[in-house]
Amino acid sequence: MWVANFIAAVIALVLGLAVIIFSFQLAYMSEYGPGPAFLPRWIGIGITACALVILAQVLRKNRKAEEFFKPGTRLGVKILIEIIITFLFFPVLGFSIALGIFTGVAMRTMGKHRWISCGLTAAVTAVSVHFLFGHYLDIPLPTGMIGF
Amino acid sequence: MDLLHNLHTGFSIALTWVNLFYCSVGVLVGQVIGVLPGIGAPTAIALLLPLTFAINPTSAIIMFAGIYYGVAYGGTITSVLINVPGESSTVMTCIDGYQMALKGRAGAALSIAAIGSWIAGTASVILLMTFAPALARFALRFGPSEYFSLALMAFGLLTVFGGGPPVRIILSTLLGLLIAVIGLDVVSGAPRFAFGIPQLLGGIDFIVVICGIFGVAEVFNSIEEPEETSLVKDKMHLRDLFLTWEEWVASRWAIVRGGVIGFFIGLIPAGGITTASFLAYLAEKRYSKHPERFGTGAIEGVAAPESANNSASISGFAPLLALGIPGSPTTAVMLAGFMMWGIRPGPLLFQTNPEMVWGLISSMYVGNFMLLLMNIFLIPAFVAMLRVPYSCLMGFIVIFASIGAFSVNNNLFDVWMMLGFGLLGYVMKKLEYPIVPLVLAMVLGRLAENSLRQALMISGGSLAIFFTRPFSLMFVIAAILAYLSPLIRWALRGRHRVDVTMT
Numbered sequence: 001m002w003v004a005n006f007i008a009a010v011i012a013l014v015l016g017l018a019v020i021i022f023s024f025q026l027a028y029m030s031e032y033g034p035g036p037a038f039l040p041r042w043i044g045i046g047i048t049a050c051a052l053v054i055l056a057q058v059l060r061k062n063r064k065a066e067e068f069f070k071p072g073t074r075l076g077v078k079i080l081i082e083i084i085i086t087f088l089f090f091p092v093l094g095f096s097i098a099l100g101i102f103t104g105v106a107m108r109t110m111g112k113h114r115w116i117s118c119g120l121t122a123a124v125t126a127v128s129v130h131f132l133f134g135h136y137l138d139i140p141l142p143t144g145m146i147g148f
Numbered sequence: 149m150d151l152l153h154n155l156h157t158g159f160s161i162a163l164t165w166v167n168l169f170y171c172s173v174g175v176l177v178g179q180v181i182g183v184l185p186g187i188g189a190p191t192a193i194a195l196l197l198p199l200t201f202a203i204n205p206t207s208a209i210i211m212f213a214g215i216y217y218g219v220a221y222g223g224t225i226t227s228v229l230i231n232v233p234g235e236s237s238t239v240m241t242c243i244d245g246y247q248m249a250l251k252g253r254a255g256a257a258l259s260i261a262a263i264g265s266w267i268a269g270t271a272s273v274i275l276l277m278t279f280a281p282a283l284a285r286f287a288l289r290f291g292p293s294e295y296f297s298l299a300l301m302a303f304g305l306l307t308v309f310g311g312g313p314p315v316r317i318i319l320s321t322l323l324g325l326l327i328a329v330i331g332l333d334v335v336s337g338a339p340r341f342a343f344g345i346p347q348l349l350g351g352i353d354f355i356v357v358i359c360g361i362f363g364v365a366e367v368f369n370s371i372e373e374p375e376e377t378s379l380v381k382d383k384m385h386l387r388d389l390f391l392t393w394e395e396w397v398a399s400r401w402a403i404v405r406g407g408v409i410g411f412f413i414g415l416i417p418a419g420g421i422t423t424a425s426f427l428a429y430l431a432e433k434r435y436s437k438h439p440e441r442f443g444t445g446a447i448e449g450v451a452a453p454e455s456a457n458n459s460a461s462i463s464g465f466a467p468l469l470a471l472g473i474p475g476s477p478t479t480a481v482m483l484a485g486f487m488m489w490g491i492r493p494g495p496l497l498f499q500t501n502p503e504m505v506w507g508l509i510s511s512m513y514v515g516n517f518m519l520l521l522m523n524i525f526l527i528p529a530f531v532a533m534l535r536v537p538y539s540c541l542m543g544f545i546v547i548f549a550s551i552g553a554f555s556v557n558n559n560l561f562d563v564w565m566m567l568g569f570g571l572l573g574y575v576m577k578k579l580e581y582p583i584v585p586l587v588l589a590m591v592l593g594r595l596a597e598n599s600l601r602q603a604l605m606i607s608g609g610s611l612a613i614f615f616t617r618p619f620s621l622m623f624v625i626a627a628i629l630a631y632l633s634p635l636i637r638w639a640l641r642g643r644h645r646v647d648v649t650m651t
Binding site for chain 2: 001004005008012019022026027029030032033034035036038039040043046047050051053054057068070072073075076079080083084087090091095099102103106107109110111113121125129133136137138139140141142
């Protein structure tokens, strides 16, 4: 966890400095008062200051044995990959079908349910999403190549 | 007289079949969400926002309010029966509630939680009814300097109530402000941190952030660390729900004290219902003649925090409705909902939308009564819900989050951004960076910046405007004290330590 905290503090530090640098591309003051860079610059300064304090705290601490990754992290990564694949397939399959398939596959990945119940859940989910959001609520969900 | 007239108007709206339906849906969904792990009130409301496109805003806000105060009732069930708080606001209930369950008094614990919540909640609505319009009239005098100072005070109070190391709370607040400033600057029209991406020019929508940071992040956290639960196996009968006379005597004043503490904590921006229940429990323990009973199944230890959290969830509507300042993540999401429906909460809301405000307030009486009945008769059904596998629930959270993010601007870019915020929320929670300050800062960021710039334009760039107007000065002083509170606490602790060593 020490390494993770250290990396997070460094990222915050870089972010703070980047915000300060980018804010110099905008006007700090305008003829009407504070300009568009006014608040961002102070936010950047604040983030940098906080990051430095956290970094100092992290460096003063002893490295503990606590791990960032836990036994369940592997499962979390699998689900993340499934979500990313689902999102990538939105333009091809459409929202309803892609999210339906995701539900079934995620159930199988997480709960070791039988394929038949996962498939059934996927089908019911796809149809429900299509009718509830697409028809009843009129949200123009992307339909994909097969028009559903 | 005005109050009675307004209340009459409110009830005539709240008691229509449509609004009764949405109120009952809200409290039922709230209860279910409180029972189910890995999903909280802000997540639920954020995920349900797209569903309200087709609903009248008054009905929608009545439903959301029902979810908000219903969640605390639902969270109690898991706190008592499996020693796992369904919501952070019911953490304190675990301490004595679970002990009561182990002694075979789970029914009494659930009953006193429901009765206490109902009494305190109803009293809180009465106070809200009188307090919120007065606060709104008072806030009509506010100008940009007061609004900026108020936002500054809210950020400062997060340092006190934010639930984490102060420096991490401040960093989280600043990240929220940074997200809020992305997009076109409203005064000059200059793009800020958009990096040529057209979808970022309009700014990052609040719903996208909420769906990711609460919904998807919670999925990853729950998958990684599933909660170990052990349900109290004894079958519960209706007669178990009745309190003994001694139990009622022990808890009646705890309900009053908890309700009062909850009401005032709920009024403070960033106060929150968790803080209310925590303080009510501590106060009850300190006040008790037998503090040693706390932690072993004292019924006052259930009555006080439960009354406080319900009371605070209702009084939390006062700053939202009267000032347009949300006091908690849930009211922050509701503020986003108001904006989505084209309504701006604040002092003028009582004049421009009295039907909505009084309909909402009146619905709280109805909703609290529905919850009382549900908690007495439907507990076995809620207990059965604890058996819903997370593998099923998780899929639906992802579906609602994806569609919620997409529906804001109808583009896939927001869906990817939502996933990004989900990962950010997951890492923040894991590294113990509080998320609530980020959310509140994001909601209040634009208001704070616009007010700051307007105030400085009025004063010709002089900061004196924040110190010469009495209310603004008051808020600034409160903000400074709040920011300095960690240092003050540290200094007092140090002095105390010195005293101890010297004696």
